[in-house]
Amino acid sequence: MFAKWKQGLARTRKTTFGRIATLLGATEITEETWEALEALLIQADLGVETALEILDALQAKVAQEAMVRSDELEEALRHELRQRLQTPPSLTWEHQPTVILLVGVNGSGKTTTAAKLAWRYAHAGKSVMLAAADTFRAAAIDQLKTWGQRLGVPVIAGQPGGDPGAVTFDAVQAAKARGSDLVLVDTAGRLHTRFNLMEELKKVRRVAGKAMPGAPHHVWLVMDATTGQNALQQAKAFQKAVNVDGVILAKLDSSARGGMAFAIQRELGLPILFAGLGESPTDLEPFNPDAFVQSILVSSE
Numbered sequence: 001m002f003a004k005w006k007q008g009l010a011r012t013r014k015t016t017f018g019r020i021a022t023l024l025g026a027t028e029i030t031e032e033t034w035e036a037l038e039a040l041l042i043q044a045d046l047g048v049e050t051a052l053e054i055l056d057a058l059q060a061k062v063a064q065e066a067m068v069r070s071d072e073l074e075e076a077l078r079h080e081l082r083q084r085l086q087t088p089p090s091l092t093w094e095h096q097p098t099v100i101l102l103v104g105v106n107g108s109g110k111t112t113t114a115a116k117l118a119w120r121y122a123h124a125g126k127s128v129m130l131a132a133a134d135t136f137r138a139a140a141i142d143q144l145k146t147w148g149q150r151l152g153v154p155v156i157a158g159q160p161g162g163d164p165g166a167v168t169f170d171a172v173q174a175a176k177a178r179g180s181d182l183v184l185v186d187t188a189g190r191l192h193t194r195f196n197l198m199e200e201l202k203k204v205r206r207v208a209g210k211a212m213p214g215a216p217h218h219v220w221l222v223m224d225a226t227t228g229q230n231a232l233q234q235a236k237a238f239q240k241a242v243n244v245d246g247v248i249l250a251k252l253d254s255s256a257r258g259g260m261a262f263a264i265q266r267e268l269g270l271p272i273l274f275a276g277l278g279e280s281p282t283d284l285e286p287f288n289p290d291a292f293v294q295s296i297l298v299s300s301e
């Protein structure tokens, strides 16, 4: 069980969380245990606030239950970690098509994630369409077209330098005409300035709504799990501009910073919907909080 998660989270598990597991091996809880645990939790990219909240909760529990052994503390820690992760809602198919915008900073994994989602839903029997609304780079359009060919999923694209709003509009219209279930819109991660990017994304969002009232139905922020805390500031800018309703945490497999998942949920108040655990189309898993916690902090039985 959870094999893919265990493998994908190996780096995170072997770094700070590994040291936490060692610390909580089988000794008694002492003052040093708390000091070391505080330092390790902060180092684990949980964010200071989350780390301190967890520490407080654990201290209260230890006092309340008169706990003396640190392996019991480990189990309590796992429980505290799990509690801080939301079980993601699954997609409801009330619209035809459902329109999803994928946004995020450059290189975060948007295009790859678009392909992975296309694969997942096509595999589940849905008719999927990809929209190449990153018109800023010619290569971006080709990248998405190549994925479309590999996956047998149609790609609506315009000319390099063209209007991303127009591409989005065309894609939604085409999906309506064909009776598609899902339109995944891949957007740019970089423009001349951050301001331009946010303005462009707002426009893409507006235009989607013109093509279909209520669209986009979701805006998912793709975050690179290898980036540290400043990814949270970037995320807030997207949240402010385009009303993000979920996060996809890409590249968890190449990151030792899996602890970020906790800071994301706390600071952004958004559920993590999927995790990227590799580069191929099948390497995207619906976020599983139980698997996640058990993969970063394996019980030392």
Ligand SMILES: Nc1nc2c(ncn2[C@@H]2O[C@H](COP(=O)(O)OP(=O)(O)OP(=O)(O)O)[C@@H](O)[C@H]2O)c(=O)[nH]1
Pocket (backbone or CB within 6 Å): 104, 105, 106, 107, 108, 109, 110, 111, 112, 113, 134, 140, 188, 189, 190, 250, 251, 252, 253, 254, 275, 276, 277, 278, 279, 283
């Ligand atoms: N290991 C790993 N690599 C990933 C994952 N997701 C994306 N990548 C890699 O990250 C790199 C960037 O991915 P893209 O999908 O092109 O990122 P993007 O956000 O579309 O980038 P721009 O279009 O430049 O903004 C590629 O080399 C991907 O193969 C993942 O979950 N795991």
Ligand SMILES: [Mg+2]
Pocket (backbone or CB within 6 Å): 110, 111, 112, 134, 140, 186, 187
């Ligand atoms: Mg891209």
